[in-house]
Amino acid sequence: xxxxxxxxxxxxxxxxxxxxxxxxxxxxxxxxxxxxxxxxxxxxxxxxxxxxxxxxxxxxxxxxxxxxxxxxxxxxxxxxxxxxxxxxxxxxxxxxxxxxxxxxxxxxxxxxxxxxxxxxxxxxxxxxxxxxxxxxxxxxxxxxxxxxxxxxxxxxxxxxxxxxxxxxxxxxxxxxxxxxxxxxxxxxxxxxxxxxxxxxxxxxxxxxxxxxxxxxxxxxxxxxxxxxxxxxxxxxxxxxxxxxxxxxxxxxxxxxxxxxxxxxxxxxxxxxxxxxxxxxxxxxxxxxxxxxxxxxxxxxxxxxxxxxxxxxxxxxxxxxxxxxxxxxxxxxxxxxxxxxxxxxxxxxxxxxxxxxxxxxxxxxxxxxxxxxxxxxxxxxxxxxxxxxxxxxxxxxxxxxxxxxxxxxxxxxxxxxxxxxxxxxxxxxxxxxxxxxxxxxxxxxxxxxxxxxxxxxxxxxxxxxxxxxxxxxxxxxxxxxxxxxxxxxxxxxxxxxxxxxxxxxxxxxxxxxxxxxxxxxxxxxxxxxxxxxxxxxxxxxxxxxxxxxxxxxxxxxxxxxxxxxxxxxxxxxxxxxxxxxxxxxxxxxxxxxxxxxxxxxxxxxxxxxxxxxxxxxxxxxxxxxxxxxxxxxxxxxxxxxxxxxxxxxxxxxxxxxxxxxxxxxxxxxxxxxxxxxxxxxxxxxxxxxxxxxxxxxxxxxxxxxxxxxxxxxxxxxxxxxxxxxxxxxxxxxxxxxxxxxxxxxxxxxxxxxxxxxxxxxxxxxxxxxxxxxxxxxxxxxxxxxxxxxxxxxxxxxxxxxxxxxx
Numbered sequence: 055x056x057x058x059x060x061x062x063x064x065x066x067x068x069x070x071x072x073x074x075x076x077x078x079x080x081x082x083x084x085x086x087x088x089x090x091x092x093x094x095x096x097x098x099x100x101x102x103x104x105x106x107x108x109x110x111x112x113x114x115x116x117x118x119x120x121x122x123x124x125x126x127x128x129x130x131x132x133x134x135x136x137x138x139x140x141x142x143x144x145x146x147x148x149x150x151x152x153x154x155x156x157x158x159x160x161x162x163x164x165x166x167x168x169x170x171x172x173x174x175x176x177x178x179x180x181x182x183x184x185x186x187x188x189x190x191x192x193x194x195x196x197x198x199x200x201x202x203x204x205x206x207x208x209x210x211x212x213x214x215x216x217x218x219x220x221x222x223x224x225x226x227x228x229x230x231x232x233x234x235x236x237x238x239x240x241x242x243x244x245x246x247x248x249x250x251x252x253x254x255x256x257x258x259x260x261x262x263x264x265x266x267x268x269x270x271x272x273x274x275x276x277x278x279x280x281x282x283x284x285x286x287x288x289x290x291x292x293x294x295x296x297x298x299x300x301x302x303x304x305x306x307x308x309x310x311x312x313x314x315x316x317x318x319x320x321x322x323x324x325x326x327x328x329x330x331x332x333x334x335x336x337x338x339x340x341x342x343x344x345x346x347x348x349x350x351x352x353x354x355x356x357x358x359x360x361x362x363x364x365x366x367x368x369x370x371x372x373x374x375x376x377x378x379x380x381x382x383x384x385x386x387x388x389x390x391x392x393x394x395x396x397x398x399x400x401x402x403x404x405x406x407x408x409x410x411x412x413x414x415x416x417x418x419x420x421x422x423x424x425x426x427x428x429x430x431x432x433x434x435x436x437x438x439x440x441x442x443x444x445x446x447x448x449x450x451x452x453x454x455x456x457x458x459x460x461x462x463x464x465x466x467x468x469x470x471x472x473x474x475x476x477x478x479x480x481x482x483x484x485x486x487x488x489x490x491x492x493x494x495x496x497x498x499x500x501x502x503x504x505x506x507x508x509x510x511x512x513x514x515x516x517x518x519x520x521x522x523x524x525x526x527x528x529x530x531x532x533x534x535x536x537x538x539x540x541x542x543x544x545x546x547x548x549x550x551x552x553x554x555x556x557x558x559x560x561x562x563x564x565x566x567x568x569x570x571x572x573x574x575x576x577x578x579x580x581x582x583x584x585x586x587x588x589x590x591x592x593x594x595x596x597x598x599x600x601x602x603x604x605x606x607x608x609x610x611x612x613x614x615x616x617x618x619x620x621x622x623x624x625x626x627x628x629x630x631x632x633x634x635x636x637x638x639x640x641x642x643x644x645x646x647x648x649x650x651x652x653x654x655x656x657x658x659x660x661x662x663x664x665x666x667x668x669x670x671x672x673x674x675x676x677x678x679x680x681x682x683x684x685x686x687x688x689x690x691x692x693x694x695x696x697x698x699x700x701x702x703x704x705x706x707x708x709x710x711x712x713x714x715x716x717x718x719x720x721x722x723x724x725x726x727x728x729x730x731x732x733x734x735x736x737x738x739x740x741x742x743x744x745x746x747x748x749x750x751x752x753x754x755x756x757x758x759x760x761x762x763x764x765x766x767x768x769x770x771x772x773x774x775x776x777x778x779x780x781x782x783x784x785x786x787x788x789x790x791x792x793x794x795x796x797x798x799x800x801x802x803x804x805x806x807x808x809x810x811x812x813x814x815x816x817x818x819x820x821x822x823x824x825x826x827x828x829x830x831x832x833x834x835x836x837x838x839x840x841x842x843x844x845x846x847x848x849x850x851x852x853x854x855x856x857x858x859x
Contacts, residue, residue: 080525091510102502116506119563140420155407163372377421427481539586600639626724631755642758654696675714712749726836773800
C-alpha cells in the first residue's frame with residue numbers, strides 16, 4: 055500500500071535526456087523503417103488487403119491524426135502494385151434497344167484502341183459513302199433505274215393514248231390531271247359542236263370514254279407501285295454500293311479485334327445499321343446551324359446519326375500499373391455508382407450512352423476503394439447504394455431519382471458492369487461500433503478491422519524510434535532538422551499530449567503541426583536547426599492563441615466575481631478541480647463545492663441533478679457518497695441526515711465523477727464540523743469503500759489551481775491532492791515543477807478518503823478500536839458522533855409501538 059505522500063519535484067515531469075541521442079541533428083539518422091507503434095494495425099491492414107474473399111472489406115479506425123489515411127493508402131498502394139491491371143470498360147449503342155446501352159469489356163488499354171478505331175471508322179465513312187454516291191457508275195445505274203421507270207410509265211400512257219385515238223378521242227393532260235376529249239379533223243370538239251352530234255354518236259363516245267377512264271385509273275394506280283419498285287431498286291443499289299465500301303472499312307476494325315466475340319457481334323450490328331440507313335448519307339450537309347448559337351454537330355442530321363457509332367470509354371487502364379487505388383473524398387451516391395449527364399438540345403435536355411460517366415466504384419473495379427466513413431454516412435443514400443453494389447456484385451448507373459422510384463420519365467438503363475473491389479472505410483471507433491450494433495449488413499460486409507493506436511509505451515527504445523519518426527516528418531515536409539534538445543522537448547510534449555508520462559502520443563497530425571510551428575520559430579531567429587527553445591516557443595504560442603477564455607475566467611476569479619478561496623479554513627467548503635475543453639485546447643480551473651447537513655430522512659441531495667444540470671455519471675458519483683456513509687458509520691442505525699451538495703456558481707451542465715472525492719470531503723467536513731484548508735484543491739473520484747480512483751486531465755487541473763494561487767501570491771501552503779494512481783501521468787509545466795522544488799506549492803498523492811481528510815484538516819482520520827468505535831477526537835469519530843445524534847433524534851420522533859396482546 056502507498057501511504058499518502060507529498061510528491062517530490064522530480065516526479066512531476068518526466069524529462070527526456072538529450073544526451074541519449076548519439077547524433078547532432080536528425081539529418082544524421084535514417085527515416086523510420088516502420089510505422090511507430092502500429093504493428094497490430096499494420097498486421098490487420100495487410101491481412102485485410104491480401105485476403106481475396108467476398109465480404110472481407112476493411113474498417114480502419116482510430117482517433118484523428120493517427121495516420122490512418124496516409125498509412126492505409128501507403129500499404130494499399132504497395133499491395134496494388136503487385137496485382138494485375140484490371141480490364142477496361144466502355145459503353146456502346148444498343149441497336150436493338152437504344153435505351154439500354156451495352157457494356158463491353160477489354161483487356162487493359164484495348165478500350166481506348168477500340169474507341170479510336172471506331173472514331174476513325176466514322177471519319178472514313180463520312181468520306182467513303184458520299185464518294186460512292188458521287189461516282190459515275192452509281193449515277194449511271196441510278197439513271198438506268200429512273201429511265202426504266204419513265205419508259206414503263208410512258209409506254210402505258212402511250213398505249214392508252216393509241217386506243218383513244220383509234221376511237222376518235224384524244225388524251226389530254228391538264229393542271230387538274232388527264233382527260234379524254236372527242237376529236238374531228240385533228241381538232242378537239244367544242245361543247246356546242248359535241249352537242250350537235252347525233253345522240254347515238256354521243257352515247258358511243260361517252261361509253262368509250264368511260265372505258266378508257268377506267269383503264270387510265272388503273273394505270274395511275276400502278277404508277278406509285280412502279281415508283282416504289284424503282285426506289286427499292288435504288289435502295290438495293292445503294293446497299294450494294296455502300297456495302298462494298300463499308301465492308302472494307304469495318305473489316306479493318308474487325309481484323310484488329312478478331313479475338314473479341316462481343317466486339318465482332320457489335321461490328322456486325324454496325325454494318326447492318328449502316329446498310330439500313332444509307333439514305334442518311336445522301337442528304338445535303340448543313341454548312342451552318344439554322345439556330346444561332348447552336349453548334350452544327352447538334353443540328354446536322356448526318357453528325358447526329360454517326361454519333362451512335364462512337365464509343366464511350368468508361369474506364370481506361372492504358373497508363374495503369376497494377377491494380378487501381380481510388381480515394382473518393384466526396385462519396386455521394388452519384389460519385390460512387392456513376393451518373394448520366396444531359397445536354398440541352400433544341401430547348402430540351404437529352405442524353406445518350408456517350409454521356410454515361412464513371413463513379414469511384416468503376417475506377418476502383420479490380421482494385422481498392424478508400425472512403426471516409428463519416429462523409430459516406432452523411433451523404434443521402436450513399437451507404438445503401440454502396441451496400442447494394444457489394445451485395446449484387448454489379449454497378450448499375452442510374453440517377454438517384456430512378457433508383458428510389460421518384461422519377462417517372464423514360465431514362466437510359468445502361469447494362470450493369472460486374473465489380474470486384476475491396477472497400478476500405480476509414481473512420482473513428484464510435485462509428486464502427488455504432489454500425490456494428492445497428493446495421494447487420496455492416497457486420498456481414500466488413501469483417502476485418504484495423505485499430506490504430508494513439509499512444510505507445512515510453513522507454514529509451516521508443517524515444518530513439520520517436521527521433522526517427524520526427525526525422526522522417528521533417529524531411530518529408532521540407533522542415534529544418536532537429537537537434538538533440540529539440541528532439542528531447544518534442545518527446546516531452548508528446549507525453550504531455552498523451553496525458554501520461556509513461557506514454558508517447560503517436561497522433562502524427564498533432565505532432566506534424568507542432569513541428570511545423572517550431573520550424574517557423576527556428577527560421578524566424580535565423581537558425582539552421584530546430585532546438586528546444588523553438589519547440590518551447592511553439593507550445594507557448596499555441597497556448598496563447600487559444601488562451602482567451604482561460605484568462606477571462608482567471609481574471610474574474612482575481613476580481614472576486616468567481617468566489618474561490620485559497621487561504622484559511624472553512625467547514626463544508628472545498629475547491630474541486632474541473633477541466634474545460636475548447637476545441638483542441640484544454641485547461642483546468644478550480645470550482646467551489648459546498649455541503650450543508652442537518653437532521654433528516656437520510657437523503658443526500660445533489661442540487662445539480664435536481665435542476666437538471668448534472669449528468670448521469672455525476673449523479674452516480676453523488677449516490678456513491680451515500681453508499682460510503684451507510685457502509686462506514688453506524689451500520690446498525692438508519693442514516694438520518696439531510697445533506698445538500700452543489701457546485702457553486704456553475705451555470706452549465708456538470709458531468710463526470712472526478713469531483714466525487716471533493717464532494718465527500720466537503721460532506722465529511724460539514725458532518726464533523728471540521729474546517730477544510732482552502733489552500734488545497736482536490737481531484738479524484740471515490741468508490742463506496744473510500745478508495746480514491748484515478749481521473750483524467752490531472753495535469754491541466756493542477757495547473758489551473760496553481761495559476762490562481764500564483765496570481766494571488768504563492769504562500770507555501772497551497773497545493774493539490776490527486777489520486778495516487780495518477781502519479782505516473784504527471785507531465786506538469788516547468789513553472790509548476792519549479793514552484794514545488796522551491797517548496798512554494800505541493801502535490802499530494804492519496805489512496806483513501808482518510809488520507810485526503812488528514813491533509814485537508816490536519817486532524818487524524820481515526821480507525822475503529824477494539825471497542826468498535828472511532829476515537830472521539832478524530833474526523834471519523836466526530837462524523838459518527840454527529841450521525842449518532844441524528845439517529846437519536848430520529849428515534850425520538852418515532853411513535854411508540856403499541857403492545858400486542
